[in-house]
Amino acid sequence: MRHFSSGLALCFVLASVSACNSDNGSPPAPVAAAPTQRTIIMVWDGLRPDSVNPIDTPNLYALRQQGVGFSDHHSTYPTFTMMNGSSFATGSFPKTSGFYGNTFWTPPQAGAAQPIPVGKSAAGANQDYVDPVFTEDYAVLTTLNDYYGGQLLLVKSLFKTAQDAGLKTLALGKSGAAYIQDLGRGGFFVDENAVLPQSLATELLTAGFALPSNTTFAYPSGTITLAATNGNPTARAGALTFPLPNGVQAKDATDTTQGPPEDASNKYMLGLFTQYILPKKLPDLTLIWFRTPDNTEHAYGPGSANYRKALASQDARLGEVQAALKSNGLDTTTNIIIVSDHAHSNVSGPTRLFPLRAITSSTTVTGGITNAALADIDPVNGYSVSGDVRSADLLTYAGFNAYDGSGCATSAQAGIKADGSAVYAVGTDTSGTLCGTAGRRYQAISASLATPVARFQVPATLPGNGIVIAANGGSDYFYAPDHDATTVANLVRFLQSREEYGAIFVDSRYGAIPGTLTMSSVNLENATRQNKGQPDIVASFNWDSQQLVNGLPGIEFESFQGNRGMHGSFSPIDVHNTLIAFGPAFRSGITIANPTGNVDVAPTVAQLFGLTMSAADGRVLNEALVKPASSSTPSIRASVVNPSAPAAGIVFKSPVDPTGATVDTALTGTYSINLAVKDLTVDNKTYRYFDFAQAVRN
Numbered sequence: 161m162r163h164f165s166s167g168l169a170l171c172f173v174l175a176s177v178s179a180c181n182s183d184n185g186s187p188p189a190p191v192a193a194a195p196t197q198r199t200i201i202m203v204w205d206g207l208r209p210d211s212v213n214p215i216d217t218p219n220l221y222a223l224r225q226q227g228v229g230f231s232d233h234h235s236t237y238p239t240f241t242m243m244n245g246s247s248f249a250t251g252s253f254p255k256t257s258g259f260y261g262n263t264f265w266t267p268p269q270a271g272a273a274q275p276i277p278v279g280k281s282a283a284g285a286n287q288d289y290v291d292p293v294f295t296e297d298y299a300v301l302t303t304l305n306d307y308y309g310g311q312l313l314l315v316k317s318l319f320k321t322a323q324d325a326g327l328k329t330l331a332l333g334k335s336g337a338a339y340i341q342d343l344g345r346g347g348f349f350v351d352e353n354a355v356l357p358q359s360l361a362t363e364l365l366t367a368g369f370a371l372p373s374n375t376t377f378a379y380p381s382g383t384i385t386l387a388a389t390n391g392n393p394t395a396r397a398g399a400l401t402f403p404l405p406n407g408v409q410a411k412d413a414t415d416t417t418q419g420p421p422e423d424a425s426n427k428y429m430l431g432l433f434t435q436y437i438l439p440k441k442l443p444d445l446t447l448i449w450f451r452t453p454d455n456t457e458h459a460y461g462p463g464s465a466n467y468r469k470a471l472a473s474q475d476a477r478l479g480e481v482q483a484a485l486k487s488n489g490l491d492t493t494t495n496i497i498i499v500s501d502h503a504h505s506n507v508s509g510p511t512r513l514f515p516l517r518a519i520t521s522s523t524t525v526t527g528g529i530t531n532a533a534l535a536d537i538d539p540v541n542g543y544s545v546s547g548d549v550r551s552a553d554l555l556t557y558a559g560f561n562a563y564d565g566s567g568c569a570t571s572a573q574a575g576i577k578a579d580g581s582a583v584y585a586v587g588t589d590t591s592g593t594l595c596g597t598a599g600r601r602y603q604a605i606s607a608s609l610a611t612p613v614a615r616f617q618v619p620a621t622l623p624g625n626g627i628v629i630a631a632n633g634g635s636d637y638f639y640a641p642d643h644d645a646t647t648v649a650n651l652v653r654f655l656q657s658r659e660e661y662g663a664i665f666v667d668s669r670y671g672a673i674p675g676t677l678t679m680s681s682v683n684l685e686n687a688t689r690q691n692k693g694q695p696d697i698v699a700s701f702n703w704d705s706q707q708l709v710n711g712l713p714g715i716e717f718e719s720f721q722g723n724r725g726m727h728g729s730f731s732p733i734d735v736h737n738t739l740i741a742f743g744p745a746f747r748s749g750i751t752i753a754n755p756t757g758n759v760d761v762a763p764t765v766a767q768l769f770g771l772t773m774s775a776a777d778g779r780v781l782n783e784a785l786v787k788p789a790s791s792s793t794p795s796i797r798a799s800v801v802n803p804s805a806p807a808a809g810i811v812f813k814s815p816v817d818p819t820g821a822t823v824d825t826a827l828t829g830t831y832s833i834n835l836a837v838k839d840l841t842v843d844n845k846t847y848r849y850f851d852f853a854q855a856v857r858n
């Protein structure tokens with residue numbers, strides 16, 4: 161996803177300091193006997209279940225063979241990192257947790273003492289909250305948690321549950337994703353920007369370890385002094401690119417040299433765990449979340465050579481965890497749960513409209529730019545040149561007042577048609593009037609309007625019936641802060657008409673809108689967050705679960721970000737992710753075909769410690785446990801949910817033409833949704849799992 165620099169909310173300037181108390185303290189003293197078993201949850205960001213094999217991931221493959229494999233596991237929709245981070249934290253969906261990640265919008269609260277959040281990013285910069293905010297940043301999460309009165313997550317987390325029982329916890333790894341596990345700062349914390357609490361940071365410095373260079377921003381100025389040799393151990397390289405004929409830089413999917421751009425950062429953070437925190441602190445519950453292979457999939461696409469290198473890298477990190485457990489005598493008493501937040505798809509529009517194209521492989525790299533070049537159509541071994549959609553641009557051109565706050569942008573995935581022509585021209589803002597910066601380039605159909613628009617900055621005061629879009633990737637969130645029913649109905653109709661969009665979910669306050677399902681039908685409505693962060697509409701981008709790119713099935717449209725890989729959609733590829741469990745609490749050598757989900761992980765881990773999470777939406781995966789809390793056999797029923805009535809009379813617009821002038825004459829004009837679900841009933845309770853949601857246009 162996007163990698164925004166961000167910053168720290170200094171605790172002393174905020175009204176609520178509940179999240180800040182631990183800066184000066186250690187985790188609470190144990191109030192219960194230490195457990196006989198420890199548990200490590202290791203999140204492999206974006207790991208597709210079809211990538212677990214003896215060649216690419218030998219350690220993980222062996223773990224699955226020896227432990228429990230789950231063959232029908234489900235990510236929480238929208239299938240984004242922070243959405244699933246909140247599900248791991250709480251065992252719940254947004255209807256219960258109240259959290260909407262990755263990027264969401266905090267509407268100004270008229271008359272409130274603090275109309276919008278105010279704070280810094282993890283990098284110490286002022287964070288913008290007028291535009292939608294990217295939440296993969298501990299300081300942003302801290303600001304938001306304070307803004308929501310310590311209730312960014314509305315229910316008690318797994319980590320807090322463990323800490324209240326006297327257990328020691330550690331969250332380590334990816335920015336934002338690790339931190340949301342422990343918003344109350346009751347345990348040890350290491351991510352790409354900070355180390356908490358201060359006592360741990362000081363201990364690590366004393367022991368001669370470098371710290372993430374932004375750690376200084378986590379404390380009052382002068383509190384933490386890094387060694388002169390500290391450097392920036394969590395720095396990440398950028399992806400290698402090559403220029404398309406229009407000058408836009410495309411990620412070089414043919415590169416075989418780079419591997420995961422975050423490799424050094426992961427090795428460093430895992431070294432803190434294996435060399436110091438594990439042996440010295442002996443955490444009972446550990447969550448390690450690395451942005452591998454996800455970051456490499458975004459850059460180069462699932463199935464690419466660098467993706468496979470990323471799998472190998474992450475598998476080596478797993479091997480290091482196992483070796484550290486063994487050398488500390490903890491291997492037979494520690495449970496290891498490997499899970500991904502979501503799977504991953506290649507970014508592309510339909511290949512009949514946008515054929516895959518060959519790229520002549522690079523042989524040199526200079527300053528991050530290779531000598532690869534775009535070549536002819538190659539439907540089998542080619543790479544995508546399409547898939548990016550800017551909702552704010554399409555809507556603005558169609559007459560809506562729409563904003564996404566993303567600024568002027570170009571994308572290598574903006575679309576090259578079968579005849580070789582581009583969907584979008586590249587413009588240059590020579591004066592700076594369009595983009596705010598002279599010389600910026602842009603691709604926007606709305607730049608051709610009488611009053612040109614290319615930036616889509618959210619105004620401090622929205623015009624009547626303004627729409628704010630949190631552009632997230634495989635799904636976009638639409639906010640209509642006036643809650644005008646006609647505007648919402650028109651917006652829905654527009655999204656249904658454009659074939660880039662898939663299933664559309666609308667807040668049930670607007671009643672039954674033809675061809676839509678309610679957000680409550682997929683657990684996305686939260687009364688506490690209505691008007692305070694909950695979108696009015698969540699739309700998945702359209703997808704094709706069969707199309708191969710790089711030898712792997714699954715493509716989707718994405719928000720205008722220029723990635724080769726993306727997730728967040730309601731495709732069965734994005735939804736079906738990876739769960740593997742191994743250790744003394746888990747059965748051996750079995751595969752569980754029952755549906756399971758990321759919301760089930762936290763209640764199951766709580767059960768391993770003899771604890772319960774009564775507010776969780778998920779269930780304890782008893783069928784995987786040596787000592788189940790219940791031995792009841794679940795019953796499972798699959799069905800398809802449809803809107804009460806389809807939308808009719810729609811003129812469908814082709815993705816090859818953002819003006820809407822090119823219509824799809826093959827279709828008659830009806831739009832509906834197939835939402836495929838499985839209901840698992842056990843011990844008189846029913847849990848619903850979502851397999852996919854598909855737009856049906858006829």
Ligand SMILES: [Zn+2]
Nearest residue numbers: 161206241454
């Ligand atoms: Zn991602």
